[in-house]
Amino acid sequence: MAGEVVVDALPYFDQGYDEPGVREAALALVDEETRRYRPTKNYLEYLPAPNYLQFETEIMKTEYERMQSRLPMDMLNMKRYELPPPPAGKMTDISAWNEAVENSQAQLEHQSLRILNLELLSEYGSNAWKSYNTVLSQMVEQATKQLQELRKKIQEINWQRKNEQTQAGGKLKELEE
Numbered sequence: 672m673a674g675e676v677v678v679d680a681l682p683y684f685d686q687g688y689d690e691p692g693v694r695e696a697a698l699a700l701v702d703e704e705t706r707r708y709r710p711t712k713n714y715l716e717y718l719p720a721p722n723y724l725q726f727e728t729e730i731m732k733t734e735y736e737r738m739q740s741r742l743p744m745d746m747l748n749m750k751r752y753e754l755p756p757p758p759a760g761k762m763t764d765i766s767a768w769n770e771a772v773e774n775s776q777a778q779l780e781h782q783s784l785r786i787l788n789l790e791l792l793s794e795y796g797s798n799a800w801k802s803y804n805t806v807l808s809q810m811v812e813q814a815t816k817q818l819q820e821l822r823k824k825i826q827e828i829n830w831q832r833k834n835e836q837t838q839a840g841g842k843l844k845e846l847e848e
Contacts, residue, residue, distance in 0.1 A: 681836040681839060681840045681843075682836070683832065683833040683836040683837060683840075684836045684837055684839070684840030684841075685840070752778065754771070754774065754775050754778060755771065755774075756771055757770070757771050
């Protein structure tokens with residue numbers, strides 16, 4: 672047994688892993704294991720086939736169809752933002768003028784709502800952003816605490832393993848003698 676490294680399941684206790692030939696022996700064991708157990712072509716065959724279509728909405732389906740047929744994307748329709756006068760043939764028609772005036776009133780209302788939204792954003796937007804950042808920082812602190820707790824648990828498990836392996840290694844050495 673002189674010069675021979677016995678590999679067992681006590682990595683915290685065992686010595687000699689850095690000696691020449693140990694890495695090659697471990698790689699040879701891995702190669703033998705991989706030769707013995709060939710993976711199947713589809714190792715997920717026991718799972719049901721994924722149904723990706725259940726997440727598609729009608730808009731997504733039509734957009735996928737448009738992309739597959741290589742059609743160009745529709746341009747943004749700016750027609751509703753225009754203020755056209757009545758057509759040339761209806762310049763004396765009161766209903767055509769009423770329609771044009773209603774369209775201009777709708778455009779004016781839309782612009783006033785946009786201005787109101789910008790005023791609200793300038794007045795309250797910074798406070799909303801600050802509260803959003805406060806919530807985000809609280810979430811970061813909470814995640815950091817969870818990470819520290821997990822790292823502490825991992826460290827405790829590793830210490831426990833080391834202690835158990837050191838005790839088992841000592842007992843094995845005692846039994847071998």
